[in-house]
Amino acid sequence: MSVMVEASALEVKEWLDQDQAILIDVREHQELAQFAISGALHNPMSSFDFDSVPSETDKKLVFVCAHGVRSRQVGQYLIQENRVPAAYNLTGGVAAWAQAGLR
Numbered sequence: 001m002s003v004m005v006e007a008s009a010l011e012v013k014e015w016l017d018q019d020q021a022i023l024i025d026v027r028e029h030q031e032l033a034q035f036a037i038s039g040a041l042h043n044p045m046s047s048f049d050f051d052s053v054p055s056e057t058d059k060k061l062v063f064v065c066a067h068g069v070r071s072r073q074v075g076q077y078l079i080q081e082n083r084v085p086a087a088y089n090l091t092g093g094v095a096a097w098a099q100a101g102l103r
Contacts (some may be wrong), residue, residue, distance in 0.1 A: 002079040002080075002082070002084075002085055002086060003079070003086050003087075004072065004075050004076050004079055004086075004087050004088075004089060005086065005087070005088050005089070006068075006088075006089050006091045007060075007062060007088045007089065007090060007091060008090075008091055008092075008096070008100075009090060009091075009092065009096045009097045009099075009100040009102055010100055010102075012062050012064075012088070012090050012097075013097075013100075013102050015060055015062070016039065019059070020059055020060060021059050021060040021061070021062050021088070022041065022054055022057065022059050022060070022061055022062065023037060023039065023040040023041065023062045023064060023090075024040065024041045024043050024053065024061065024062065024063050024064070024071075024074075025037065025040040025041065025042050025043070025064050025065070025094075026043060026044060026045040026048065026063055026064070026065050026070050026071050026074050027042075027044065027045075027064075027065050027066055027070070027094070028044045028045070028046060029042075029044060031066060035094050035098060036094075037064065037094060037097060037102075037103075038103065040064065045065070045070050045073075045074055048074065050078070050081075050083060053078065053083060053084065055083065055084065060086070060088050061075075061078075061084055061086070061087050061088065062087075062088040062089070062090055063075045063087060063088065063089055063090065064089075064090040064093055064094060064097070065093045065094070066093045066094055066095060067092060067093040067095050067096075068089055068090060068091050068092050068093040068096070069093075071089050071090060071093065072089040074087075075087030075088070075089050
């Protein structure tokens, strides 16, 4: 069953540290200049490249944006179109990541 799951910044950080997740940042180019999470793949929502989303992976696909709205939309769309079996949304986006004191 395909599902979209919310995940906290601390959960996502732990997954990344354990090499269990791929983080995909769907914010626009100008937003990255303000704050970027190290190691995140950049795939802006306005020109989203569906073919660049890893499909054959055992890692969690975590989507992130500024506050978690656009990333949830992208993840849900990928699930609806059967492009991924599951997707994770970084709840609160990079704002929550920064608020948790993460870099």
